[in-house]
Amino acid sequence: MLQYIKTFTNKDMLFVSGSLPKGVKDEIFVTIAELSLKQGFSLILDISSDRLIDCLPFHPYLIKPNDEEIAHLLG
Secondary structure (H helix, E strand, C coil), X not given: XXXXXXXXXXXXXXEEECCCCCCCCCHHHHHHHXXXXXXXXXXXXXXXXXXXXXXXXXXXXXXXXXXXXXXXXXX
């Protein structure tokens, strides 16, 4: 999957949502966010992972936290 994402350009958009498959670590969200900044594609995140806050320095185009996730992010 990451090899495919590495082909994205500033004309692309990626929407990431839902749960990860078994065995995939949530660090992948940060890796994808890093790629979005490096390659210039727009990233939309709808994830409930604690890694959401780690993705923010990479300037996702949009995040969609629910009430519980906002409360967790803001403490």
